[in-house]
Amino acid sequence: MVDSKLDDQTDAWQRLAGKISPLILQAPKTGGDPLDKWTKVHDKLVCYLERNALGKPWADHLALITAVMMAHHLQVNTILGALRSLNSRWDNLFPALGLQTLADWEGKKHMRMYLEVEVLPEDSPVTRVGFWRNYRTAVNHTHRWLKSLPEAVQENYRPFILPYIDSREVEGLTRDKEIQERQRQKRKSETDALMPHFLRIRAQAHLRYNKMCRLRSCWFQALQTIAEQNLPFPFAFSYEEGQERLHFKVWDRRSFVMAHASDYHSRSVWKAAEGVAAFADERNRPFLEFIKAERLSDEASPEGLWFEDMLRVGVVGQAGQRIEDQELAEKRQSWLRNWGYGEEGSDKMSAPFRVSVSEVLSWSHKDAVFIAQAQIKAKGVFIPVEAFYVAAVFGLLAVELFTTTGMRINELLQVRLSKDAFTRVEIPPTAAGQPPSFRHVFHLIPKGERTDKPHDYFIAQETTRLLVKVAKMLQEYYAINLDNGESLPAVPFNPSHSRSHRFRDAPYLFQYNYTHFSDRDITACIRFLLHGMVFKTREGKLVVLKAHLLRHGFANHAVQVEKVAIDIVGNWLHQKNPDITWYYAQATETQISEASDLFLARLSSYFNLGEFITRSPEELRQQREDALKRIGTLNPVNGGDCTFHSPCIHGLTCNGCVHKVPDPSKRYQVEKKLSWAREELEFCNKENLRPEAEQLKELIRRCEVELLEMDQIEHYQEDENRDATICIE
Incomplete structure (x- = not known):
């Protein structure tokens, strides 16, 4: 099934006939070009122009920007963000500067005034930088488009092109790096507050859900x-x-x-x-x-x-x-x-x-x-x-998915149990006489994937168990029988989401009352379920739970606690840029302050620091070839279920791995590994084999953390089976 709705678009652009300049309506090399086929302007963008821009001095300019950026294959939500930024700032800037038309807009002069806070002092630095970036993007695309036209045609469209501003003219005024660093420090501080509670969050969510049941x-x-x-x-x-x-x-x-x-x-x-x-x-x-x-x-x-x-x-x-x-x-x-x-x-x-x-x-x-x-x-x-129970069910499943897969909230919203999006993979037995085992995997389109090719997100048995609970709840609510082949109602992807244009109506799991959840709805359910858990920064500021913060926590736990290589974590998170993964996974202030010589020795003995920083393409190719038969999702792993469907660079050394969900029924495997590690550590200490001893200490610590996680899982599973009986008063 192809999820994208772009191919289904009718020519919504024609609704603007008589409302914008005919030149722009039929601009060459855009979706309105009657002589050629270009990407049509999406209905979502036309709706924005209709509701927010028509009748304003810059309506024609925004319409042309929309058509050109769409023809240049920018994503709909990117274009929509640019339109919102330009339109909202001009709404305030024009009266503040005494401007009447865009002919009065002197790009260099007025942009400098805005960035130097001479006007609209209430605007935040982030808002100012956002306006400049979106203006620059719009100008670059429209100027490039204009130059591609014949000279005679260019003159017709020049009045609709925004004045070009050389980036050097505003250099030092945007404070891009300063703002970006401030934002990163804020997120890092929030992650620092979250990490001491990261393992407890999932257990607490289960216990609260049990209470609600x-x-x-x-x-x-x-x-x-x-x-x-x-x-x-x-x-x-x-x-x-x-x-x-x-x-x-x-x-x-x-x-x-x-x-x-x-x-x-x-x-x-x-x-x-x-x-x-x-x-x-x-x-x-x-x-x-x-x-x-x-x-x-x-x-x-x-x-x-x-x-x-x-x-x-x-x-x-x-x-x-x-x-x-x-x-x-x-x-x-x-x-x-x-x-x-x-x-x-x-x-x-x-x-x-x-x-x-x-x-x-x-x-x-x-x-x-x-x-x-x-x-x-x-x-x-x-x-x-019932309303609280429903919120608890969806909140629990969201917490489970965020903390065990690191998926984004827009990927979570795509989750559905239909055959094209959720499959069961048979794992061949490793020994004669053993029955095959099965793993479950979601097929979702991550952020940044321009095609409709889904990526795989493996889940653990505990998550599968929760999916059954949610499906049963929805089955009762909608009075359907999923076992007999009936499906959940196909509902529109939440229209408020910036990627909604990419997905068709489908039986999404995160739905209720024939309505698909939004980002805010999911976050509200999580906050409700975990209300009372307090997270504070080192400065004493309270931190509120957000889905993206849990994603940062997942990455930090993987790299800083479990010592997983950056490129592997980037693969888990479905990120293309390793610098972004490194930003997500950076050590927090608490982790840095608690570091010691012993920790550094253990860290350096666990993996090669040079490899951690960068590896050549040839090294990566060789590593991939060597690892082809070491894919955790296709092999039994010690103490749980692996959710990483790629070659494992650690040779399936799975104890404590953040992408393995512990299974209490396999406790004996971890205990055996722990017992072996302790015996080996005693031997290495006697023989003064310090590097090997440090590696064993790390393995022991990881096994102990894993056993603690199993304790938490067993606790909430036992709590789940505890019934309550009313006493009439």
Whole structure:
């Protein structure tokens, strides 16, 4: 299956007829050229021009830039970014500079004024540099296009070409390197804050998901008990969660209003008593109130539910409701800033838990208003059980994929279980009489891949198990039978994503209510699931979780902790530029400060430093030939499942490898390797074989880390199998 939608484009460009200059509409060597076939302008770009540029002094210029850059095969999201930057800055620059038309725009003069902060002082350095870069790109493409035309034709189009600015004219004003270095230091500081918790993040996500499953199970038990025994509302129950007992009440609309009659208008009380209007049978849905948590065996403060404070403040569960109460809005923003979301003193409203998909992390629109009003009158907090469960399921799968494959969020959004995108690979047995084993692999198109050729992303057994859970949840929700060959609904790739133009409607796994998730939706689910985990920089600044930060953490863990070579990590991350991989994987300040002579000795004995920095093409070719039969995904590996489908330069020395997902059922293999390493270390110390001893110490450390990971996996797997039974109160 070819994913790209570019070939499906109708000539959306013609919608601009009568709205832009006819010369530009039919410009030669562009998609509008009636005499030749060039790449047509994508509908997404035409829509942007229609909504944001038409009628402005620069509309024709932006339209020509769009057509030319499209003809030069730039990616749609790259062109869209340039249009947004140019259009938004001119919106502010023209009134600030007193300009009326683009004929008034003096490129060199006005660009210098902007970069020297003589105008629009509120713009950030990043915004200024972005405008300059996009202007330069647009100018370079249009000037190159103009020169390719016959001289007689050039004169017709010269009025629509932006003034050229020599880069030397603004040299030193853009501060590109300074800004880039500041951004990199910020990301490095955030990665530094994340790394001490990297292994714990995955385990915590599983434990939180297990808690949510038990809450949902008890909710269903309560509803079943009420129905079978014909019990009245409210219905009180509790259940044990670890060392605590959690107390709840099940209400319906009528019972809640009647119990809080003094807080409601008399007409609402009458409607509740009569069961009419908003209290009619079809609208009288039950809902759950969390009352309190109490310790069972000591006087410590109860932990309760990790999301209770989010519900009390009202930053989740609100279904996109507008907040009219400014005091309440500021209270919520203050709470969010205390958790690291948003900037102090900023006017921008932060909404880190907002999800655009209906009934995920929020009440349905049918219940949102009633619940919001009832929450003011309640002592406890109302929990949208199913909406939180759905968010937990998707959040867990996202965390699992990010921390075990290092994939980007746009690659995660492509995940689907159809035959063209998800396959099972049979691994031949290594000995006679052994059955074959199987591995699962996603076929996804990474960022930067201009063709429609997918790349392979191998996953471990634990991830496969989670995929089954998500598929079952969606199967129940959509009332379909995947086992009988039915498929999830084919939904459009989220239109807000910059790469949406490349993908057709498909049964994407990250969907709900017939809507594909966006980047922000995935991030919100992760933040919800891991709320309460605190990450701080060395300066004490809170760091918030983002998918891309987990990707940086994956790369850092691979290189700095597991000592995997840069080019291999780049292959895992599907990055073409090794410099980018090196930036991702750079040691953090904490890692540097904790380094010691012993660490350096161990590092230098583990791999050749010269090889780490650079290797010649001939060396790489020879290495590849030598490694052809050493592909982890096609071989059994010690202690787990390999997800790296390329030759392994370490000869399948797999203990502690970041691309191997530990399997607790293979614990004995790691323990045996650890026992052997300890015996060998004792021998090497006696013989004063220091390099070999350092290598063995590293192997021992890696085995111990792997056993710790197995402990965490076993813990959340055992926790997952623990049932909860309600106690009627």
